Amino acid sequence: MAITPEQIERHKRHILLKDIGGPGVQRLINASVSIVGAGALGGPCAMYLTAAGVGRIEIWDDDTVDRSNLQRQVQFGEADIGAAKVQRVAQRLN
Numbered sequence: 213m214a215i216t217p218e219q220i221e222r223h224k225r226h227i228l229l230k231d232i233g234g235p236g237v238q239r240l241i242n243a244s245v246s247i248v249g250a251g252a253l254g255g256p257c258a259m260y261l262t263a264a265g266v267g268r269i270e271i272w273d274d275d276t277v278d279r280s281n282l283q284r285q286v287q288f289g290e291a292d293i294g295a296a297k298v299q300r301v302a303q304r305l306n
Contacts, residue, residue, distance in 0.1 A: 215241065223265055240265040247271045250297035255287035262305045269305070273297045 250273040
């Protein structure tokens, strides 16, 4: 599948890099990544991978957000307490 004009605009700085270019951006768009855990490392990792252009991200975590998570899991806030971590991270990626 060809890179869309919107994807070119979003990733134009990567496209300009000799080591990435258009083919590298296309590989990112076609890439799939699985992340185990949506907490202190997995949540931000998913956000950075999304920003980088990874096309498909699976997140595996059966935990819910607890107040004790908030001091180290920056992707969650008070309103997220009790919610499934995977659900809340996915909402922030879209």
